[in-house]
Amino acid sequence: MVKRARHLHRSALDAATADRHPSAIRQMRAGLALLETPGINPQERLEVRTRLLNTLAFCLAETGKVDDGLTQLAGVDQELAGLRDEALRAHLSTLVNLNRAALLCRVGRIDEGIAQLDREVERSGRRLAAHADPESVDLLALALSNRGNAHGEVHRHDKAVRDLNRAVELADAHGLPLRAAIAKHALGNAVQRAGDIPAALRHYHEANRAFQELEPGLLLRLRIDQAEAMISVGLADEAGRLLDEVLPDLRRQRIGQDVAEAELFRAAAALQDGDLVLAKRMANSAQRKLVRRGSPAWAAVAGLIALRVDASRAHASRRTVAGVVSRAIALSAELAALKLSDQAAFALVLAARLEVRRGDPDRGAELLRSVPKSRRIAPIDHRMLLRLCRAELALARGNQRVALAQAKAGLAELGRMRDRLGGLELVSGTAVHGRELGELAVRLVLEGGDSPANAKRLFGWLEQTRAQLYRYDPAESTVDSEVGERISEVRRLSRALLRARLDGLPTAELEGRLKASQRAATRMGWSAGPWGTPRPVVTSDEVLARLCGRAMVSFAVSDDELIAVVLADGRVRMVRLGSADAVTEGARRLHADLNALAPDHLPPPLVEVISASARREAEKLDRLLLRPLAPMIGDRELVVVPTGALYVVPWGVLPTCANRPTVAVPSATAWMSATREDRELVNGVLLVRGPGLQAAQGEIDRLAGYHGDAKLLGVTEARVSAVLEALDGVELAHIAAHGEHEPENALFSRLELVDGALFAHEVGRVRRPPHQVVLAACELALNRVRPGDEPLGFAGALLAGGARTVIAASSRVGDEPSAAAMADFHRNLAGGASPAVALAEAVAVDPLRRPFVCLGSG
8 A cells, every 4th residue: 555655645746746746636635645654664654744735735826825735744744753763754844844945935935945945955065975865956946946947936046047047057967857947847937037138038948848748738837937937028919928828727727826827928919019908807817816826926916916907007098197107106015025026116107107197296206206226137018118207207307318318218228128139029029128118219209390400310219119120130040959859840830820721621730730830930930049240320411422313202100100211312301191000091091902902813894893992092192101202202212121011012013003113111220221332242143932722833933034053842842841942142033933921920921932931030041141032922921010119020031140131022913914024124134134123114004903012122
């Protein structure tokens, strides 16, 4: 019976380690029942019983109240006194104390937990020095890992890293891979709290790899911490999807603390995403659970999220409720008493901002004075709120200069954080944290009037706040074997899904598997190093010097007002264009009409009806967007910096742009980079034909006639690896293949090749990207536009990766009009025209059926 009880305990301990607590509880209770069998040696029974009760106490605390678990551990202490074997009693006492410390830390009683861990680290170290057996090594590594995690919780970064690195080294040296992975996970948490998100993601990636192989049950907790990291860099949508995936499993396993924390971070993600209803519901649910568990610190943090929802509603309604201010001040005091200094300061800044909004700047200033000085590693959203509050206070007192200085300092702070990040998604996501500061600055400049000097100031702020992703010279990218395998899986599933759709088969299961695989691959890719070297934001004078007879139009929105900043003739001017909502709706309607017009062989009457509607919408947009600018832009070539919905506009469809070379760029800074001459030398032409395009055979053959030195990759040769290799170092690459924009995960927008999809993710692997890329495929000029006009998609990834010019469609396009447009474009190009001129002439033949745009330098 004792042997069976020991086996049940080992099995239960494995289940508890993997966070499968209900299963562990059942097995331990069965083991305790076996120990009631008469005739068992009392000392042996006592040993096994204390092991079972110790682990059971931890699992009961995790699924119920922590105080119940702590009470049971006190009972185990008493039973241990009956063990005569001193060494065994000391060993079991260490196990009990480690569990006690872990439970104290879980509910925010960090200092108590660390004091307990200090004693156990010292005791385990002495035991290991005397006898280096595997069990002693494991205990010391566990104690160090738990203490390091606890130090990280209270921002004692150096102590946390020291303990955790020691735990990893100890576990690696003695062949304990799971213990090493758990310490790496904790190391990720520690560096995340210190603000080093790229390092955190690398540690999470390493832990993820080990957990998948050794103990998949630990992945649930890892996902919660990954979601927290995503939220910190503005990836609320991805964090929300990840938490939605893990919450059902957490609830089934009844891991009380983890369920509550996952709900808390789900609330934070929803708040960042603007879903205030979901944010409030999740925050309240998390707070109720945490109060029941006896976790006051975490409960107060959940209360802070609920308060932020109410503060956001008060700001939106412009009716600040005095009760919200009182709650914020009281919660700040509660958080401070719980030693949560960052959160306490945040609540106080919320209260100050609400007082300023209520019309009492003196009270707001008084509250701000009591906010402790920000730590260097305080979360970026906390620092941005403090800057915003100071700016709004300055405005309330009539000091616009100080308000703008606060906005400038805050955005510079955000820029420094962005410069340390890796990956396109991370760099683009952080823009959300500076959104309100940027909007405030733009609003203030607009209030100053429409003078040329003010137009220059507006241009400067727009460049400082928009499309910062394209401000970097990308670093050379590498893909490790595991990420490569995951991308291959995504490619295989994508191919299978395409075939299922073509064959008319059910696709729901494949779609679910594909999305899950995409998310896993994306999370792995986040562990990459910094995206590249930052370049300075350009000035209007620098742009004017480079325009050389062109005109640049930079669009912006403030509240519902659309504004154009026009740079031409050595001057910078501002024009107010009216309602942004009207333009957004017009762009949406035009896009829908062009999509409907795309299929080949539509009935002529239907073509006539849709074309008439598209022409009306194009005329309306032209009247709203470009005609008011006619005196300034004349008949010059245009460089357009869109905003929001304007990213879907194929400019050649608008009457003002008919046969006019027009280039669209994410920012003036990006355009200046694309037009630089100091690029690596490239040469040659690459023509690629993908599968399933009826017109592609003749199209590619025709294009080859315009380029005598062209390299051709036919359908069977156009494999992903071959295309990526061939893209390196060519002047011009033309890819005729089916393509699709992926709105949910823009970097999985794809081109379909013979062995599967080539993803936007992968183009960064090309060391010397082509100067010009032509994508004769549907919608690959589309982007997912994040806050701060951060566009991400296939064409955007090419530009961010170093391509100078990308020709792509912003709407669906039929095979036949695409082939005809590309033949005209290449003929013009071969005749010596620039890409923008060549495309303008090609599109003018049939603008509604040829919705191609020139992106980049032109």
